[in-house]
Amino acid sequence: MTLETMPFAKAMNAGLRRAMEDDSHVLLMGEDIGPLGGVFRVTEHLHRDFGGDRVIDTPLAESGIVGTAIGLAMAGFRPVVEIQFDGFVFPAFDQITTQLAKLTNRHEGSLSLPVVIRIPYGGHIGAIEHHQESPEAYFAHTPGLRVVSPSTPHDAYWMIQEAIRSNDPVIFMEPKSRYWQKGEVDRADAGPPLHASRVVRKGSDITLAGHGAMVSVLLQAAAIAEGEGTSCEVVDLRSLSPVDYDPLVESVRSTGRMVWAQEAPGHTSLGGEIAATVTERAFFSLEAPVMRVSGFDVPFPPAKLEGAFLPDADRVLEAVDRALEY
Structure with missing residues (x-):
């Protein structure tokens, strides 16, 4: 039976797990994503099952996290970075928009940067300033970045895997108010491709x-x-x-x-x-x-x-x- 009902956050977790199982070059990086499993528990148990070399708790330094991910991608890895909340992405804005988005073009296509930056975004969770913003336009405006946002658990499960397989950098916008909402996930049918409406x-x-x-x-x-x-x-x-x-x-x-x-x-x-x-x-x-x-x-x-x-x-x-x- 491939059809399951699960919350959005669990679907994200399952998609990350499958991507890590399929490719040993996939690494996860971010603040508190290790034993804690992230503030929204999207990476729960992945540190336990894949170890600290592949699920990496980082310092509170978004620019350093993204900069390190760029270096890892240049070395052949597929890093998946978690920005803990939407408003925290701006310390890494320079790394994302002037380096990550442009290095492939700067190398005339000879260099791939398969980096995924996960950004929980949006409101409806009763949080404080810098925790409920919607910065997607900044990244959609930047040539060299792919930007996607799933709305269902099924799309969350499949789109994160497709984003990780992409050889281009992907900004993966996760509507945090959806994390606890349940929906059906078909593990056998991906549905539309990553960039399809x-x-x-x-x-x-x-x-x-x-x-x-x-x-x-x-x-x-x-x-x-x-x-x-x-x-x-x-x-x-x-x-x-x-x-x-x-x-x-x-x-x-x-x-x-x-x-x-x-x-x-x-x-x-x-x-x-x-x-x-x-x-x-x-x-x-x-x-x-x-x-x-x-x-x-x-x-x-x-x-x-x-x-x-x-x-x-x-x-x-x-x-x-x-x-x-x-």
């Missing part, structure tokens, strides 16, 4: 699109809208760089309307690029402007205010109503 709910009146934790919000909004007589199609982007636009554009050409939703602030964000590209490719099919729903353009607020900052089903449905008014 996917329609997760069929509909005819409007397209709702997003990634990561926002996909569950969109599905919730679609269920509510159905009860009010509006049929919503939901597209899970899955990959933020490169973006697989074909399923999204095909959906919009069919429905004639679209709402994009994200947790990140809206100004100069991924949503703006998605909206512009969809408008270019499906202009003559659109019956209304592409609507965008996002976090507000302010620093992430204290935990008691996160509900006001983060998009929910009600805000998505307000955008749906605006689109349907055209």
Whole structure:
């Protein structure tokens, strides 16, 4: 039996385990990922089973962690780095954007850097400053980096393995609010490839699109809208760089309307690029402007205010109503 129900975090753990079993060059690095198993227990028991040479507790020094991973990749290893929380990635930003993203191009393709950087990101966990941010746009904007974000345990299990097998650096954005949510994982069927978008709910009146934790919000909004007589199609982007636009554009050409939703602030964000590209490719099919729903353009607020900052089903449905008014 290959179909199992498990939480997102356990699916991540199972995917990492399988990748380590399949390739002895795969190493894990990060703060507290060893005996503790990471703050979210994503690496639980891997130190016990693979040893301290392959599951490495590092000092609290993100720039040093990523710099070491780059060196290990140049030496033939496949390091998987965990950044403990999204807001902690910025001390390593220079290493990621000026070294990791550019070294292959600098060597005219003769050097591969198979480094995966895992970043738990996003809100809905009631945490403090620097623990609930959504920095995906920085990395999607940087040529030389692949950026992906699974929304289900099944995708978490398979996409982490595909990311590790990639010869290019991959920023692996993990929606931390999904860690405890359960779903089915088919260990025999990988489903779509790493950079493929996917329609997760069929509909005819409007397209709702997003990634990561926002996909569950969109599905919730679609269920509510159905009860009010509006049929919503939901597209899970899955990959933020490169973006697989074909399923999204095909959906919009069919429905004639679209709402994009994200947790990140809206100004100069991924949503703006998605909206512009969809408008270019499906202009003559659109019956209304592409609507965008996002976090507000302010620093992430204290935990008691996160509900006001983060998009929910009600805000998505307000955008749906605006689109349907055209």
